[in-house]
Amino acid sequence: MNSDDGSVTDAIAAVAHFTIHGDSASNQELMHAIDHSLESGCTPAAHTIAPKLLRWAMEDPEARLSAGISTYVSILNRHFCVQVLPHRLAQPLDRRPVGLEELLQLYVMALHRFPIESSRRQLAQCVALLFILVEDHLVGRLRTWVRGGDSTSADECRMALQVFVAVVEILGDRRVAIGSIRRATQRRQLQENLLLVLESPLTDGADSPLLVRATDAAVRFLLEAMYGEPQEVAATFWEALPTSTVWHHCLRCLGAASAASSPPATCPEEVLNMVCNVLRCQTIVNAAAEALLSSALPLVLEPITSSPAATVDWETISRVIAAALEASTQAIVTQQPSDVPLFRLFSSAADRLAQLLQSPATPTAAVCHVCEGISALTQALQPTPLPQMEPDDDLDDFAEFVEQTHASNAEKSSAVAQLTPFLHGCTRALAARLTQRKFAQEEWRSIVAYVTRQVAEGDTEDYEVAHDDVQLAVFTTYERLTALLGALSVEEINTEAPEMGQRLVLVMRDSNFALHWLDSAQPDDLLVQSALLPCCVARHLPSTSSSGWSNEVAAVRVMDVLIQALATYQEHGVHWSAGSASGGAHAIMDVARATVTVALAVAERLGPDSAGHLRERITPLVSTLWQCVNSATDGSVTAETHHVAADGLATLLEARLAILPDAAVDLLKHQDAYTQAVLFATGGASTPSLNTLEALAHTLHCIAQLSSEETEAAETRVCRGLVERSRRHCEAGEWTSEALVTLLDSWHAQHPQLLLCFLTFAVAVPVEMQPALLLAGFTRFFSLPQSFDTSTRELSPVLEARFVHPIAASPVTAPSLHSLLVWLLNSHPSFTAADGGRRVRTLAECGRALCEGGHVPALLLTETLATCVARWQEHKFASALSGGKGDETCSDDDTEGDLQMSQEVLKQLSMWSRCVSAVPELPATAPPWLVRLQSAQDDYERMEVLKNV
Numbered sequence: 012m013n014s015d016d017g018s019v020t021d022a023i024a025a026v027a028h029f030t031i032h033g034d035s036a037s038n039q040e041l042m043h044a045i046d047h048s049l050e051s052g053c054t055p056a057a058h059t060i061a062p063k064l065l066r067w068a069m070e071d072p073e074a075r076l077s078a079g080i081s082t083y084v085s086i087l088n089r090h091f092c093v094q095v096l097p098h099r100l101a102q103p104l105d106r107r108p109v110g111l112e113e114l115l116q117l118y119v120m121a122l123h124r125f126p127i128e129s130s131r132r133q134l135a136q137c138v139a140l141l142f143i144l145v146e147d148h149l150v151g152r153l154r155t156w157v158r159g160g161d162s163t164s165a166d167e168c169r170m171a172l173q174v175f176v177a178v179v180e181i182l183g184d185r186r187v188a189i190g191s192i193r194r195a196t197q198r199r200q201l202q203e204n205l206l207l208v209l210e211s212p213l214t215d216g217a218d219s220p221l222l223v224r225a226t227d228a229a230v231r232f233l234l235e236a237m238y239g240e241p242q243e244v245a246a247t248f249w250e251a252l253p254t255s256t257v258w259h260h261c262l263r264c265l266g267a268a269s270a271a272s273s274p275p276a277t278c279p280e281e282v283l284n285m286v287c288n289v290l291r292c293q294t295i296v297n298a299a300a301e302a303l304l305s306s307a308l309p310l311v312l313e314p315i316t317s318s319p320a321a322t323v324d325w326e327t328i329s330r331v332i333a334a335a336l337e338a339s340t341q342a343i344v345t346q347q348p349s350d351v352p353l354f355r356l357f358s359s360a361a362d363r364l365a366q367l368l369q370s371p372a373t374p375t376a377a378v379c380h381v382c383e384g385i386s387a388l389t390q391a392l393q394p395t396p397l398p399q400m401e402p403d404d405d406l407d408d409f410a411e412f413v414e415q416t417h418a419s420n421a422e423k424s425s426a427v428a429q430l431t432p433f434l435h436g437c438t439r440a441l442a443a444r445l446t447q448r449k450f451a452q453e454e455w456r457s458i459v460a461y462v463t464r465q466v467a468e469g470d471t472e473d474y475e476v477a478h479d480d481v482q483l484a485v486f487t488t489y490e491r492l493t494a495l496l497g498a499l500s501v502e503e504i505n506t507e508a509p510e511m512g513q514r515l516v517l518v519m520r521d522s523n524f525a526l527h528w529l530d531s532a533q534p535d536d537l538l539v540q541s542a543l544l545p546c547c548v549a550r551h552l553p554s555t556s557s558s559g560w561s562n563e564v565a566a567v568r569v570m571d572v573l574i575q576a577l578a579t580y581q582e583h584g585v586h587w588s589a590g591s592a593s594g595g596a597h598a599i600m601d602v603a604r605a606t607v608t609v610a611l612a613v614a615e616r617l618g619p620d621s622a623g624h625l626r627e628r629i630t631p632l633v634s635t636l637w638q639c640v641n642s643a644t645d646g647s648v649t650a651e652t653h654h655v656a657a658d659g660l661a662t663l664l665e666a667r668l669a670i671l672p673d674a675a676v677d678l679l680k681h682q683d684a685y686t687q688a689v690l691f692a693t694g695g696a697s698t699p700s701l702n703t704l705e706a707l708a709h710t711l712h713c714i715a716q717l718s719s720e721e722t723e724a725a726e727t728r729v730c731r732g733l734v735e736r737s738r739r740h741c742e743a744g745e746w747t748s749e750a751l752v753t754l755l756d757s758w759h760a761q762h763p764q765l766l767l768c769f770l771t772f773a774v775a776v777p778v779e780m781q782p783a784l785l786l787a788g789f790t791r792f793f794s795l796p797q798s799f800d801t802s803t804r805e806l807s808p809v810l811e812a813r814f815v816h817p818i819a820a821s822p823v824t825a826p827s828l829h830s831l832l833v834w835l836l837n838s839h840p841s842f843t844a845a846d847g848g849r850r851v852r853t854l855a856e857c858g859r860a861l862c863e864g865g866h867v868p869a870l871l872l873t874e875t876l877a878t879c880v881a882r883w884q885e886h887k888f889a890s891a892l893s894g895g896k897g898d899e900t901c902s903d904d905d906t907e908g909d910l911q912m913s914q915e916v917l918k919q920l921s922m923w924s925r926c927v928s929a930v931p932e933l934p935a936t937a938p939p940w941l942v943r944l945q946s947a948q949d950d951y952e953r954m955e956v957l958k959n960v
Contacts, residue, residue: 019063026064026087030079035843035885042888045091049099055110057117061091065117069124078127085125085133088118090891092137093181097188098959100144115141122170131173139177143189143197150200153178154207168213172225175208179228183235186909199238205229205248209255220281222257227285233292241292242300252289253302261286265331266310268324278327287334296342301353308335312359329367329377332360333384340388344429345422361433368440375481378444382484385437386476389491392427394420427495434492438499439507441489445516446508450482452597455542457483458516462546466553490520498524512539519547522559526551529569534576541601544573548605552612563616570613570629573606578631581638596648600639600655606632607659611666622667633669636660640686641678650683654724657686661693661728670697680709684716689725692732704746707733708754715762722768730771738775748777752784763791767805770814782821785814789831799834803841803850810853815860825866829875832857836878843889848912851883855919862926869929876923877941880960883916921953 022044025037041060048059056062068074068084075081099108118137125131146152156171181187182198189197208229213222229248233241242249252258261282268278286307293300311328340357347354367373367381395416400409427434457480478484493499498521499507508514511532518524525547537544551559552566560566580599610629614621626633639656642648663669671694679687691710695701710733717725740746755776759769766788773784792798792809818824832854841850858879861867890909927933927944940960947953 019060019067022060022064023067026080026083030077030083039885039888041087042090042891043884045087046095046884048091049095049108052102052106054108055113056096056108057110057114059091059108061088062114062117064088065121069121075125076127078129081125081127081130082133085121085130089133089136092118092140093187094891096140097144097190101188101190111141111145115145122174123167131170132177135170135173135177136181138174139181140187140189142174142178143181143193149178149197150204150207153201154204154210157207158210159212163212165213165215165218168211169218169221172208172211172213172221176225176228179232183232202233202244205233205245206251209248209251209257214256216260219257219260220279223261223279223281223285226252226255226257227281227288230285230288230292234288240294242295242297246299249292249297249299249303253299253306257285258289258303258306262306262310265307265327268327269311269313269331277324283327283330287330290331290334291338293335293339294342296339296346296353300339304335304339304353305356307331308356308360312356312363325367325374325377326380328363329373329380329384332364333380333387336360336364337384337387337391340430341391341423341426344426365433365436365440368437368444378481379478379484382441382488383477385434386488386491389434389488389495390476392423392430392495394423431496434496438489438492438496439503441485441492442499442504442507442517444485445482445489446513450540452542452601454482455516455540458486459542459546461487462519462543462550466546466549486516489517493520510536510539512536515540515543515547519543519550522551522565526560526565526569529572532572534579537573537576537602538598541598544601544605545608548608552609563613566609566613566616570606570609573602573609574629574631576602577606577635581631581634596639596642596652599635600652600659603632603635603639603659604655607662610668611662614666614668619667626668626670629663629668633660633663636663637675640682640690653683654685654689654721657689658728661689664690664693664697665732667696671701673698673700676700684713685721685725688713688717688729692729695732695736702736702740702745704750704754707737708758711754711758714768715758715765722765726768726771730768734772734775737772741775741777748780752776752780756784756787759788759791763788763795766792767809770809774813774817778817781817782824786818786824786827789818790827793831793834799837799839800841803844803846803853806835807849807853810857812856812860815857816864819857819860819864819866821864822866825861825864828857829861829867829871832861833875833878836875836882838882838885842882842885847886847889848883848909848916851879851886852912852916852919854882855879855916855923858923859919862923869926872923872926873930873933873941876920876926877938879923880920880940880957883920884960917954917957918950920957921950924953924957925950 022041025041029035029037029041045059045061048054048061049056064084065088068081073080074084096108099106115138118134118141122131122134122138125134142149142152153171153175157168157175159168159171178201181189182194182201208225211222211225229245230241233245233248238244264278264282265286267276268283270276289303290307293304308331311331336357340361343354343357349355364381364384367377373381397413397416457478461483476487478487498504499517504514504517508517511528512535514528515525518528548569552569553559553561560569577599580602606629610625610632614625617625636656636659639648640653640660642653660669664671671690676691676694676698679690688710691701691706691713695706700706710729714722714725714729737746737751741748741751755769755772759765762769769788770785773788774781776784789809815828818828835854841847844850858872858875862872924944924947927941928947930945933941933945938960940956943956944953947956
C-alpha cells in the first residue's frame with residue numbers, strides 16, 4: 012500500500028476486512044503505511060493515509076454510524092497523532108511534516124461528526140496532542156472552548172471537557188514523545204490555570220459524571236505537580252472549587268451515602284475518588300482548604316441512628332476521613348488553636364476513625380481504608396533523615412537544607428506530640444485486632460510474604476499504604492505506628508494479648524522485644540503463631556543489621572531456644588498429631604524452618620571449623636526434619652509439609668551441617684520423587700553412594716516424574732547441585748565425559764519436554780562436547796508437535812546466552828541454530844501478546860550470537876534480521892492498538908517497563924545488524940532501512956535507524 016499516491020481504496024478495503032474478519036495482516040499493513048506516511052520531508056500531515064481514512068469515514072454514512080469502523084479508524088488516527096507525528100516533528104526542519112493546523116481542524120470537525128462515544132475519545136486524544144504541539148497559548152484555546160458562548164451547544168461544551176481530559180492525560184504520559192521542554196512548559200502553564208475546568212456552563216445533572224471526570228483529572232494532575240504543593244500551584248482553582256457546581260454535586264452524593272438509610276445509598280466511585288483526591292491535596296490550611304474540609308467532613312461525621320433497618324456506607328465514611336487526615340492533620344495540629352472549629356472537626360474525625368478500628372462490626376473494606384489513612388499519616392510524620400554531605404555539595408546550600416530539614420522535623424515532632432493520644436489509641440486497637448481472634452496459620456500468609464519481601468529488599472520502607480488484605484493492612488499500620496511512637500509497653504502488650512503465644516505478631520518488629528519473647532515463651536507458645544517465626548528470625552539475623560541479632564551470642568540464644576523446643580516436641584510425642592490446637596505438623600515445620608535459618612547464620616559467623624560441633628548441637632532439628640520426611644502422608648502431614656522438611660534438610664546438607672548416611676539412601680527411595688530429587692542432589696558431598704553415574708541416572712528419573720510446579724520449585728537447587736558434582740567428577744577423571752554425555756542424551760530422548768533441565772546439565776560436560784549436545788536437545792524439543800506454541804515465559808530461559816553461545820560459536824552447529832531461529836520467527840500470536848517484546852528480545856539475542864559467531868553467511872543473517880524486525884513491528888502495532896483502548900489503566904511502572912524493553916530490543920537488534928555491513932551488495936528489493944544500516948558507522952547509528960523503521 013502506497014500512501015503517497017493519494018488513493019485510499021486499498022486502505023478502505025483493509026479497514027473493512029479487519030473490522031469484519033479481524034484479519035491481523037490487514038491491521039499490520041495499515042499500521043505500516045501509517046508509520047511510513049511522513050517519511051518524506053515537508054509532507055502535509057492532513058493528506059496522509061490516516062487522515063484520508065478519517066475523511067472517508069466522515070463522508071460515508073454507513074462507516075460513520077458503524078461502531079466498529081468509526082472506532083477502528085479513530086484508533087488508527089490516534090496512533091498516527093500520538094505515536095508517529097511527535098517523532099517526525101523531532102526531525103530537522105526540512106524533514107518535518109507541515110500543515111498541522113489543517114490537521115487540527117480536521118480532527119475538531121471529526122469530533123463533531125462522529126456520534127460514537129468510543130470514537131470521540133480517540134479523536135479527543137488527537138485534538139489534545141495537536142493542541143499541545145501547536146498552541147503556544149494552550150490555556151487560552153482551552154478556556155475559550157470550555158467556557159463556550161451564548162450560541163454554544165451543550166454537546167460542544169462536552170467535547171471541550173473531553174479534550175481537556177485528554178490534554179491532561181497526554182501531558183502526564185511519558186510514552187508520548189512531545190519533548191521534555193514542551194511537556195514541562197505546557198504542563199506548568201496548564202497547572203497554573205486549572206480554574207478553566209470549573210468554568211464550563213454545563214449544569215444539567217446528566218453532565219455531572221463528565222464534570223466529575225474532568226475535575227478529578229485536574230486534581231490528579233496537580234497531585235503530580237513537578238514543583239510546589241498542589242495548593243500553591245493552582246491557587247485560583249482551589250479558591251473556586253468550594254462553590255463550584257461539581258463540588259456541590261459531590262457533596263450531595265457524599266451526604267446521601269453517609270446518612271443511614273433504607274435502602275442504602277451508594278456514593279458513585281468516581282465521585283468518591285474525586286473527593287478523596289481533593290482532600291489529599293489539602294496540606295496547607297488556608298481559606299479554600301478550610302471551606303473544602305468543613306463542607307465534606309461533617310457529612311461523614313453525622314451521628315449514626317440505631318435503626319436496625321438503616322444501613323450506613325462505612326467504606327465511604329472511612330475513605331473520606333482517612334484522606335483528610337493523612338493530608339491535613341500535621342498542618343492543623345501545629346498551626347490551629349484547639350478551640351477553632353476546624354481543629355474540633357478533625358478531633359471528631361480522629362475519634363470516628365478510632366471507633367471504626369475498635370468496633371468488631373466495622374466492615375473489612377472500611378478497616379483497610381482507615382489503615383491506609385493512618386499509614387499515610389505516619390509516613391508524613393516520620394522525621395526526615397539528614398544525608399551525609401557530598402564532596403561536591405555547596406557548603407551554604409547544604410547548611411540551608413539542614414536548617415530547613417531541622418525545622419520540618421521540629422514541626423513533625425510537635426505534631427506527633429499532640430497526636431500521641433490518638434495514635435497510641437490506634438496502635439492498641441490495631442494490636443487488639445491482631446491478637447483477639449485466633450487466626451489459622453494460613454491466614455498469616457500475607458503478613459509472612461510482606462515481611463519476607465521486606466527482608467529481601469533490605470528491610471526498607473516500601474511506602475505502600477493501600478492493602479486489600481485486612482490482616483496485612485492492620486499489621487503494616489501497626490508496625491508503622493510503633494516505628495513512629497516506639498513499641499507498646501510490656502503491660503500493654505500483655506493486656507492486648509493475655510496468652511504468650513499471641514504476642515509474637517506484636518513484638519516481631521523490635522529485635523530486643525522479639526528476643527525477650529523467645530526467651531520467655533514455652534515450646535507450645537511457639538506453635539500459636541508459628542507461621543511468623545521464619546520471617547521474624549530472617550528479619551533480625553542479617554549481619555548487616557545494626558539493631559538485630561547481629562552478634563553471635565544473640566543468634567546462638569535464638570538457636571538454642573528453637574532447638575530446645577524441637578527436642579521437647581519429640582520428647583513429649585507432639586510430632587505430627589493433626590488434632591493438636593497448635594496446628595500439628597505444619598506448625599512444627601515452621602519452627603524447624605526458623606531453626607534452619609538461624610543455624611545457617613550461626614554457622615556463617617563461627618566459620619567452617621565449627622561445622623562438626625554445630626552438627627551435634629542441632630541434632631533435634633535434623634531428627635525432626637528426617638522424621639517428617641519419612642512419615643506417612645495423611646491428614647496431618649501433607650505432601651507440602653513433606654517437601655518443606657525435605658527443603659530444610661537439603662539446606663543443611665548443602666551447608667555441611669547434616670550428613671546423609673549411605674543407609675538412608677535406600678529408605679529415601681520409598682519417598683516421592685520431589686523428596687528424592689532434592690535430597691539426592693544435595694546429599695552427595697557426604698554420601699559416597701550418591702557419587703556414581705547410576706545415582707545420577709536415578710535422580711534424573713525422579714526429576715522426570717515431577718509435576719510442572721515441583722519442577723519449577725526444585726530446578727535451581729537440584730540442577731545446581733548435580734551439575735557442579737557432575738562437572739567435578741569429569742574434571743577429576745572419576746567419570747568419563749562420554750559416559751555422562753550418553754546418559755544425558757539418553758535421558759532427554761525419553762523426556763524431550765524437559766529442555767531447560769537438560770540444557771542446564773549439558774553445560775556441565777567439557778566445552779568441546781557442548782555444542783552438539785545442546786543442539787540435540789533443542790532439536791528434540793522443537794520437534795515436538797506443540798513446541799511452536801511454547802510460551803514466551805518458557806522460551807526465554809531455554810534461549811539464554813549460556814546455552815545459545817556454544818552452538819553459535821561452532822561452525823558445525825551454528826547453521827542449524829540459524830534454521831531454528833528462522834522457524835521461531837515465523838508469525839505467531841505470541842509476538843502480539845503483552846510480553847511479545849520479551850520474545851523478540853530473546854530471539855534477537857540469538858541472532859546477535861550468530862552474528863558474533865561468524866559461521867552463518869551475512870546475507871542469510873540479514874534476511875533473518877528483517878524478519879525479526881517485522882515481528883518487532885507487529886508487537887508495536889498490537890501495543891499501539893490496545894493502547895488506544897486502555898491508556899487510563901496503564902501505570903507509570905508499566906510505561907517504564909515498556910520503554911526499557913523497547914531499548915533492550917533495539918540494543919540487541921543493533922548489534923545483530925552489524926552483519927549488514929558485511930553484505931557486499933544488498934538485493935534490489937531490500938527495504939530502505941537496510942540500506943541505511945549498511946552505511947551506519949556504529950551501534951548508536953544502527954539503533955537510530957532501527958528506531959525509525
